[in-house]
Amino acid sequence: MDRSSVEKLIRSSRDRSRSLHNLSSCTRSPILRLQADEINHRNEKFLDQIGGAASEVDRSVLLPSRSRYSLLITDADGIVIESYAPEGMEAEFQRNGLVRGSVWDERVAGTNGISMSMQTGRVLTVLGDEHFYTCFHGFSCSSAPLMDAENNLIGTITLVGSVRRRQEEHALCEQVIRRASRQFQTRLFRTFHSDKLTGRALSQDPVSRRLFETLVACDDAGVVVSYLPLWRDSARPSAHQDLVGRHVSDLKDLNITLRGPVAVPPRRRVMHSDLPRIPDRIEKETTLGRLIKEGGRLPILAERARKLVAHRVPVLICGAPGVGTEGFAKALLEEQGLISPVGVTLDAARNGAEADLSEALTSVGFLSDYPVDNVVPTLILRNIESLSAEAQLVLERFLDVDPSMSGMKARPPAVLFTAGRAWSELERDDSIPRSLLYLLGQAVVELPPVAQRECDAVLDNVIAESFTDPIEIADSARDVLMGYPWPGNRREMHAVLREALICGNGRRINVTDLPARLLPSRQDAAKERPRASLKDALDSTNWNVSKAARLLGKSRATINRWIASEGLQRPEQR
Numbered sequence: 401m402d403r404s405s406v407e408k409l410i411r412s413s414r415d416r417s418r419s420l421h422n423l424s425s426c427t428r429s430p431i432l433r434l435q436a437d438e439i440n441h442r443n444e445k446f447l448d449q450i451g452g453a454a455s456e457v458d459r460s461v462l463l464p465s466r467s468r469y470s471l472l473i474t475d476a477d478g479i480v481i482e483s484y485a486p487e488g489m490e491a492e493f494q495r496n497g498l499v500r501g502s503v504w505d506e507r508v509a510g511t512n513g514i515s516m517s518m519q520t521g522r523v524l525t526v527l528g529d530e531h532f533y534t535c536f537h538g539f540s541c542s543s544a545p546l547m548d549a550e551n552n553l554i555g556t557i558t559l560v561g562s563v564r565r566r567q568e569e570h571a572l573c574e575q576v577i578r579r580a581s582r583q584f585q586t587r588l589f590r591t592f593h594s595d596k597l598t599g600r601a602l603s604q605d606p607v608s609r610r611l612f613e614t615l616v617a618c619d620d621a622g623v624v625v626s627y628l629p630l631w632r633d634s635a636r637p638s639a640h641q642d643l644v645g646r647h648v649s650d651l652k653d654l655n656i657t658l659r660g661p662v663a664v665p666p667r668r669r670v671m672h673s674d675l676p677r678i679p680d681r682i683e684k685e686t687t688l689g690r691l692i693k694e695g696g697r698l699p700i701l702a703e704r705a706r707k708l709v710a711h712r713v714p715v716l717i718c719g720a721p722g723v724g725t726e727g728f729a730k731a732l733l734e735e736q737g738l739i740s741p742v743g744v745t746l747d748a749a750r751n752g753a754e755a756d757l758s759e760a761l762t763s764v765g766f767l768s769d770y771p772v773d774n775v776v777p778t779l780i781l782r783n784i785e786s787l788s789a790e791a792q793l794v795l796e797r798f799l800d801v802d803p804s805m806s807g808m809k810a811r812p813p814a815v816l817f818t819a820g821r822a823w824s825e826l827e828r829d830d831s832i833p834r835s836l837l838y839l840l841g842q843a844v845v846e847l848p849p850v851a852q853r854e855c856d857a858v859l860d861n862v863i864a865e866s867f868t869d870p871i872e873i874a875d876s877a878r879d880v881l882m883g884y885p886w887p888g889n890r891r892e893m894h895a896v897l898r899e900a901l902i903c904g905n906g907r908r909i910n911v912t913d914l915p916a917r918l919l920p921s922r923q924d925a926a927k928e929r930p931r932a933s934l935k936d937a938l939d940s941t942n943w944n945v946s947k948a949a950r951l952l953g954k955s956r957a958t959i960n961r962w963i964a965s966e967g968l969q970r971p972e973q974r
Contacts, residue, residue, distance in 0.1 A: 431497025513541030549592035599658035696853035719847035722891030910936030
């Protein structure tokens with residue numbers, strides 16, 4: 401920091417000491433001291449944090465023989481846990497609180513080098529009368545923060561000398577403790593990442609000629625897993641930003657020197673996949689296996705789609721609203737073991753989808769170049785017919801790549817799109833530009849409506865997917881469900897079952913629980929008045945005759961006559 405910035409911070413600290421902390425600058429012995437037990441406890445905690453004695457801050461390394469400087473090591477609270485006073489000056493330094501156990505927090509010690517270094521995270525010097533207390537005006541204090549491997553403050557290192565020394569000596573003190581602080585943090589970083597390759601990444605600003613240094617830790621493949629800048633100000637050279645996940649061979653603007661088993665950065669591993677591994681058959685107990693039981697060309701479509709996904713061809717799954725395009729997409733990924741925490745599912749119809757899509761595509765592209773273990777990045781983009789113009793441009797740039805370049809990906813992604821419309825409708829509509837539509841439709845799988853499937857199998861699948869508790873369906877109600885054309889497809893079937901459970905007894909679905917649009921007209925039903933309808937109504941209402949009468953559109957007296965004529969009895973009376 402330049403001196404004017406330091407002086408500004410010091411003035412602010414002095415103002416706080418006076419007005420906020422209510423300190424008096426004339427106090428003769430202002431420094432508090434902790435008991436020996438507390439000092440020992442803090443010292444042990446500090447040593448645990450740094451892994452034992454730190455040679456970088458040893459006085460024999462920092463101070464020349466017969467030096468007139470005092471050395472102080474504090475913890476993160478500004479408590480001195482180690483101190484050294486030059487020979488012959490022990491009494492003076494002790495009288496002024498420069499000893500083990502002294503408290504140099506600003507709230508107690510006012511403006512001083514230790515507290516200023518902790519607050520700013522910088523190396524700085526507090527000179528003479530810049531100290532808040534008058535009794536310290538004869539000293540200069542140069543302090544540097546001690547940071548751990550993750551840039552957390554764990555203490556400070558301070559050199560205290562006479563304020564009457566030359567300016568060059570003050571600058572030399574800052575240089576000594578800055579180097580010690582950097583070496584200290586470098587050792588902690590390498591210890592923290594002892595199982596990895598570690599090294600330095602250097603660059604130089606071409607204008608100011610300033611050097612920037614960053615510590616890096618890499619895995620065996622040479623991919624950066626952690627990095628730590630070693631400068632303290634707000635400078636942000638672009639070459640040192642966002643290094644995690646990048647291979648060291650790609651850091652062209654940095655001079656990399658590694659420590660560990662190798663001295664030369666390893667080459668990036670590119671996993672050129674052989675022939676895709678596709679299971680011989682679709683297992684019956686998988687979600688996809690249960691779906692193909694619905695028939696209606698689904699077995700053929702599923703077989704084609706799983707081969708396309710295995711070859712990482714983008715697949716568009718379309719069909720009428722409610723046919724289950726998203727469920728089919730997830731079933732394809734599940735069948736090939738591609739469900740993972742890095743998988744992304746987005747809805748193009750949602751507000752803010754443009755920003756989410758851009759971020760997701762960046763993530764998918766990055767994970768394709770720099771894969772994590774054996775995880776394949778996946779993307780399911782729903783409702784592509786609702787893509788905004790901005791999102792369409794983002795997606796087109798992602799898909800419009802040279803096929804020969806896609807083979808250079810370390811692990812190509814699995815990308816699936818879904819639409820709630822038939823392919824012919826998408827082609828007729830101008831909402832999606834042709835340049836994008838045929839990139840989306842590199843492979844098209846159009847799912848048949850429920851009316852073209854085995855309705856019984858669809859019903860069983862919808863119940864298994866949507867309801868946790870078992871559901872019993874009366875034979876007469878199942879006949880009605882099987883005979884309905886289901887224009888709303890699986891979505892409508894789920895809604896009907898949910899409504900029937902809510903309006904019935906919650907365990908068994910009877911004909912009387914179904915919505916009226918599924919049932920024959922009331923005149924036709926009145927001609928037959930089958931025994932099953934009466935039993936269903938009584939069962940759904942837990943034998944509440946009034947409610948059963950309303951369900952059947954009859955009077956309570958009529959229902960009672962029917963009960964008597966059919967010889968029905970309440971369940972508890974049987």
